[in-house]
Every structure is written in structure tokens, then in C-alpha cells.
Amino acid sequence: MQEFLEFTLGGIAIGMIYAAIALSLVLIWRGTRVLNYSQGGMAMFTTYVAWVVISHTGNYWLGFVLALASGLVLGAILERTVVRPTEGKSPLNSVIVTIGLLIFLEGLAGIIYGGQYRSFPVAFSLKGLKLGGVALGISTSDLFTAGAVLAAALALALVFRYTAVGLRLRATAFRPDVARLLGVRIGRVLTLGWALAGLFGALAGVLVTPTTFLYPNSMDSIFVLGFTAAVIGGLDSPVGAVTGGVLLGVVLSYAGGYLGSDLVLVYGLVVLALVLMVRPTGLFSAAAARRV
Amino acid sequence: MTDAASLAVEEIVAGYGGVQVLDRVSVSARTGTITAVLGANGAGKTTLLRAISGFVRPRHGRVLVGGTDLARRHPEDIARAGVAHVPEGQGVITELTVEENLRVGALARRDRAGRAAGLNDAYQRFPMLAERRRRAAGTLSGGERQILVIARALMAAPRVLLLDEPSLGLAPRMVAQVMDLIRQLRDDAGLTVLLVEQNARSALGIADKGLVLNLGKVVAEDDAATLAADVGLRRHYLGF
Numbered sequence: 270m271q272e273f274l275e276f277t278l279g280g281i282a283i284g285m286i287y288a289a290i291a292l293s294l295v296l297i298w299r300g301t302r303v304l305n306y307s308q309g310g311m312a313m314f315t316t317y318v319a320w321v322v323i324s325h326t327g328n329y330w331l332g333f334v335l336a337l338a339s340g341l342v343l344g345a346i347l348e349r350t351v352v353r354p355t356e357g358k359s360p361l362n363s364v365i366v367t368i369g370l371l372i373f374l375e376g377l378a379g380i381i382y383g384g385q386y387r388s389f390p391v392a393f394s395l396k397g398l399k400l401g402g403v404a405l406g407i408s409t410s411d412l413f414t415a416g417a418v419l420a421a422a423l424a425l426a427l428v429f430r431y432t433a434v435g436l437r438l439r440a441t442a443f444r445p446d447v448a449r450l451l452g453v454r455i456g457r458v459l460t461l462g463w464a465l466a467g468l469f470g471a472l473a474g475v476l477v478t479p480t481t482f483l484y485p486n487s488m489d490s491i492f493v494l495g496f497t498a499a500v501i502g503g504l505d506s507p508v509g510a511v512t513g514g515v516l517l518g519v520v521l522s523y524a525g526g527y528l529g530s531d532l533v534l535v536y537g538l539v540v541l542a543l544v545l546m547v548r549p550t551g552l553f554s555a556a557a558a559r560r561v
Numbered sequence: 562m563t564d565a566a567s568l569a570v571e572e573i574v575a576g577y578g579g580v581q582v583l584d585r586v587s588v589s590a591r592t593g594t595i596t597a598v599l600g601a602n603g604a605g606k607t608t609l610l611r612a613i614s615g616f617v618r619p620r621h622g623r624v625l626v627g628g629t630d631l632a633r634r635h636p637e638d639i640a641r642a643g644v645a646h647v648p649e650g651q652g653v654i655t656e657l658t659v660e661e662n663l664r665v666g667a668l669a670r671r672d673r674a675g676r677a678a679g680l681n682d683a684y685q686r687f688p689m690l691a692e693r694r695r696r697a698a699g700t701l702s703g704g705e706r707q708i709l710v711i712a713r714a715l716m717a718a719p720r721v722l723l724l725d726e727p728s729l730g731l732a733p734r735m736v737a738q739v740m741d742l743i744r745q746l747r748d749d750a751g752l753t754v755l756l757v758e759q760n761a762r763s764a765l766g767i768a769d770k771g772l773v774l775n776l777g778k779v780v781a782e783d784d785a786a787t788l789a790a791d792v793g794l795r796r797h798y799l800g801f
Contacts, residue, residue: 436661437665440654440661444654447652447654449635449637450646450652451640451669451713451714453665455637
């Protein structure tokens with residue numbers, strides 16, 4: 270029972286990281302039907318920004334904020350420069366471009382920062398928390414991780430639901446043709462979508478890197494799991510992305526805890542395969558309902 | 562007179578890829594008039610509207626709205642210049658609520674006051690939409706959707722309204738209602754309307770002028786009453 274509690278709470282904490290990556294993928298997929306394979310590379314790159322700032326200034330929060338800001342800027346720049354020309358072309362073009370971006374970003378990081386593993390600091394203690402003498406299997410740092418992603422996801426939901434910008438994002442995601450007819454400048458909306466995706470990727474990067482170390486490929490496996498979470502949620506739904514992330518985190522935490530932790534990434538792929546076999550549209554996709 | 566909402570299409574040539582659909586089509590509509598665009602399937606009626614609203618880029622010709630040439634501009638800029646295009650069927654965003662659909666229509670408007678006033682006007686004009694404001698637009702019937710897309714187009718306070726087959730698939734009673742609405746928009750708001758219709762009889766019933774397209778060319782153009790009285794034309798092109 271004690272173990273079960275630890276695995277559950279620990280799984281929710283790591284699941285929030287997958288949720289952040291999944292959200293960044295969903296933000297781009299909804300608007301453009303582009304799957305951004307470079308999302309992990311972008312998050313790795315912005316984490317290096319944080320690492321440089323923190324090691325020079327010693328100020329964690331300055332590094333944290335600048336990583337998020339550089340995520341916004343990086344997303345916007347990449348959409349405007351490399352992704353925009355693939356719009357309206359075969360989907361394969363955007364797949365190749367974003368995979369190329371991933372290789373480019375990882376290569377560039379290697380050239381600038383070298384390939385060695387760097388440790389990355391945490392904002393809060395990693396010491397396990399206890400409640401009435403019972404170990405919970407999570408730390409203050411885990412609480413911060415979960416809280417930060419939840420707060421960001423909630424803020425996104427509020428923006429989507431209650432602001433003109435959010436209405437633009439949703440109208441463009443559902444019906445870009447209709448949005449254009451009504452005078453919505455969808456080019457700007459798509460840039461904004463990529464910027465927000467860059468922000469969520471950057472958040473995931475700084476939150477997960479203390480547990481993985483920082484190196485040019487450090488986000489690869491996190492990306493795969495974040496992608497799995499997005500697929501579980503249906504790729505279309507922000508709520509699905511968060512739910513998918515938490516579900517995956519908990520399932521993998523049980524699998525790692527009870528079956529052995531060496532194969533966590535493999536378990537993740539098994540989950541992905543199962544979801545694609547049983548319910549390829551995901552658990553929360555509107556696409557299934559729309560086809561009826 | 563100032564003709565701020567006039568629409569003049571001059572010698573438009575347009576098509577898709579290598580296929581030319583419109584062959585030097587010209588349309589001239591004065592402010593506050595309804596022009597019916599008639600013709601069989603494949604005559605180029607929808608392409609004409611798409612060329613005006615910028616979704617098809619004309620290879621030749623001009624599209625003057627209030628004297629300004631909008632040809633070859635982006636669709637979103639043409640919409641912002643006061644041209645509202647209501648495409649055939651499927652125009653509502655089914656995932657959004659009725660009110661959100663209306664609000665999308667006003668997104669391009671700069672004035673906050675105008676956006677709020679537009680919503681009030683829409684609900685006053687269409688109480689049916691006010692009753693269903695919080696419902697997903699996908700739950701509306703075909704006739705209700707047609708009202709919603711027209712109301713949404715009006716949210717941008719357009720000068721020119723392009724309507725593509727607004728009566729398609731509607732029950733006869735709804736067709737009469739929609740035609741009545743279009744006539745009101747001309748009379749009350751002074752809108753310039755280009756009305757593409759298969760239902761030639763209904764369209765000519767409310768239109769000031771009409772033109773008939775066949776294989777991408779204008780084959781007849783006259784007062785609506787004159788066209789409606791032309792038996793040969795009716796038998797050949799209009800089917801009533």
C-alpha cells in the first residue's frame with residue numbers, strides 16, 4: 270500500500286512533464302495538422318539557455334523565466350522561417366522539415382555546449398515528503414513541477430475560453446478557411462500557436478532536466494513519452510493532453526516500480542501501440558465525434 | 562452620389578490550376594442593390610464569389626469595392642475591407658457555441674463598442690439565436706445554421722455581402738424567410754448583395770438585377786423582372 274501510494278504520486282508528478290510536452294504538440298497540431306518532431310530539441314535548446322544564465326548569475330528564477338521567453342521567441346521564429354513554407358504542401362514536407370530541425374538543433378547544441386552531461390539545478394528540495402510518518406514518494410520539487418504545469422495549462426484554458434486571442438486560436442484550429450473569410454489573419458495565429466508551444470516545451474525542459482541531466486539528446490525520450498501522452502489524449506484536445514500525460518505517468522510509474530525500471534521507455538511504446546490499436550483517435554479527440 | 566458600397570467586377574479571368582473557369586466576367590452592382598447570379602451547376606457562380614473574396618486569385622481583371630481594387634489581395638484583407646462571403650453549406654464552426662460563432666465574425670472589427678453592439682443587434686434581429694446562444698452550433702438545424710452564418714457575416718459590419726446558395730437544402734418556408742431577410746438587409750442596412758442561387762425564381766423575386774452565367778461567361782444581364790419574364794432564357798438556363 271505504501272509503495273502503491275509512492276508510485277501513484279510519483280507517476281502524477283512525472284506525468285505532468287509529459288503533459289507539458291503533449292500540450293505543446295497539441296497546440297501546433299490543432300492549428301496546422303503539423304506534428305512538430307523538433308519539440309524535444311527546442312525544449313533542450315531553451316534549457317541550455319537557462320543553464321547558461323543560471324551558471325553565470327546563480328539566479329535560478331532568472332534562468333527559468335528566460336528559458337520560457339526564449340521558448341516563445343524560438344517557436345515564433347521557427348514557424349515564420351522554416352515551417353511557413355511547408356504550409357499547403359504535402360504533409361511529408363513538414364515532417365521532414367521538423368525532423369531536420371531536430372537534428373539541426375541537437376547538432377548546434379553539441380557544437381556550442383559540447384556533448385558532456387551537465388547537471389541542472391532544481392528550485393526546491395528533492396527530499397521526499399512525509400505525511401504523518403508515511404513517505405509520499407514525492408518531493409517539494411515534484412509539487413512545484415506539477416503546480417507549474419497545472420497553472421500554465423489552466424492559464425491556457427482560460428485564454429482559450431475567455432479572450433479574443435483564444436477565440437482566434439480556436440476558430441483557426443477548427444476551421445481555418447472560415448476564419449480567413451471572417452478576416453482573421455491566420456498567419457499570425459499560427460505563429461502564436463508555435464510560440465505558445467515553444468513556451469510549454471521550454472517549461473517541460475527546465476522541469477525535467479534535473480532528473481535526466483542536460484545534453485544535446487536529453488529530451489529525446491521525454492519527447493517520445495510526451496508524444497504518447499498527446500496521442501492518448503487524441504492530439505486535438507488540450508484537456509486530453511494533460512489527462513494523457515498523467516495517465517501515462519502513473520502507468521509507467523507502476524510498470525517501473527513493480528516490473529523494474531530499466532524498460533520504462535519500452536513500456537511507454539507498448540502503451541502507445543495499444544492506444545493506436547484500440548482507439549487510434551485517442552480518448553478525447555473531437556474527430557471521432559465529427560465523423561459521425 | 563457616393564457609391565461607397567458599390568461592387569464592380571471587371572473582366573475577371575480565374576480558375577483552378579490549368580482549368581480556366583471564368584472568362585472575362587464583369588458584374589456591376591450599385592450600393593444597396595441585390596444582384597442575382599444564376600446559371601447551371603459548373604457555370605462558375607461559386608468561383609465568381611471566390612474570386613471576389615480572394616480564395617481564387619484572378620489571373621486578370623479588377624474587383625472594385627467602393628472604387629478600390631481588391632483583386633489579388635489575401636482573403637483576410639478583403640474581408641477586412643468590408644466584403645463578407647457566406648459560403649455554401651457547412652459554414653458554421655460546429656465545435657463553437659452560437660455566440661462564439663458570432664463573436665468570430667466580429668474579430669476583425671477594431672472598435673470594441675461596435676463588437677458589443679453587433680452582438681446585441683444580431684440577437685435583436687434573430688431572437689432564435691439569442692435563445693440558443695450557449696448551445697454548440699453543431700446542434701442547430703440546417704435553416705438555423707443558415708441564419709447563423711448570415712448573422713455572423715453581418716457582425717463585421719460589411720458593405721458587400723456575397724451569398725452562395727443560401728436556400729440550398731432548406732424547407733420552402735425557410736427559403737421564403739431567408740429571402741425576406743436578404744431583402745431586409747438591402748432595405749435597412751443598405752448592403753450590396755451578390756446572391757448566387759440555383760433557385761432562380763426565389764432569387765429573381767427579391768433581386769433588382771440578375772445575370773446568367775454559362776460555362777464561365779455572362780450570357781444574359783438585365784433587370785430581375787425582365788429576366789424572370791424571358792421565357793426562352795428561363796427554359797434554357799433557369800429551369801422554371
